[in-house]
């Protein structure tokens with residue numbers, strides 16, 4: 001009997017029990033294992049995958065994180081970690097998995113993703129359009145010798161009482177309700193900080209730094225203005241000895257220039273793509289970096 005073609009194999013839901021198989025797949029494609037990130041995405045989102053017919057783990061995987069509607073937006077689902085094992089590449093498996101997820105599982109739901117140059121042609125065929133770009137920066141942050149205006153911004157560690165205000169600000173700026181993701185941040189991240197106006201009453205921003213292999217990733221980074229964004233980054237950088245990574249919307253040129261002056265280097269650009277929605281909801285002027293490019 002002829003074995004089924006790779007694209008005829010069943011697509012199944014992935015759970016946290018698949019975490020090591022997912023990390024193995026990342027490694028197979030030359031990505032970092034990123035177990036901590038996979039753990040978050042499999043817990044807060046929905047993973048989909050295809051078991052390798054040779055019995056060696058997964059042949060393909062991706063993760064979907066769904067966000068609810070708010071007054072600022074109609075709801076959204078973010079797709080990430082789209083991976084096909086090297087030995088099964090270019091056989092239609094990536095297309096089959098993405099078609100299943102986008103056209104069956106998520107039919108009619110506005111979608112977004114950050115695309116690498118490898119994934120972009122496939123996403124364009126599936127109806128995604130590029131609406132923006134994010135620049136990935138990595139490096140050791142050097143503190144400023146002379147402090148700028150952002151030194152006056154009040155930044156402190158978040159406490160439990162801040163959570164409702166963080167969720168409120170996040171929904172307004174992100175344009176969709178991501179309570180199930182943001183409430184995981186106190187456990188998932190190593191640092192969660194907030195910025196307040198001088199009266200101490202209004203939250204003007206918040207940011208997290210979470211551990212990913214050898215770096216701390218800064219994201220989400222939500223801030224009223226550039227000074228607030230810089231103050232949040234400076235505080236987070238002061239709390240780690242690791243290099244930082246962050247993925248900044250290219251429209252935020254002033255922050256990007258400042259991060260490069262502080263020692264971070266440009267590593268890559270990812271295309272921000274959407275489908276069934278002309279642009280991302282919310283307020284991009286206050287959204288500086290995603291929690292992770294895999295989940296928006």
Ligand SMILES: CC(C)(COP(=O)(O)OP(=O)(O)OC[C@H]1O[C@@H](n2cnc3c(N)ncnc32)[C@H](O)[C@@H]1OP(=O)(O)O)[C@@H](O)C(=O)NCCC(=O)NCCS
Nearest residue numbers: 082083084089090091092093094095115116118119121122
């Ligand atoms: C991107 C990826 C998921 C595609 O999966 P795949 O099963 O190899 O792709 P398919 O065989 O279904 O091909 C779909 C289309 O993707 C594009 N594509 C796939 N591999 C490509 C490559 N090496 N170079 C350029 N385009 C490629 C082509 O447009 C292809 O259509 P075609 O075969 O008619 O030319 C896979 O190459 C991969 O895991 N890459 C590394 C991880 C990555 O970059 N993921 C994307 C994150 S956004």
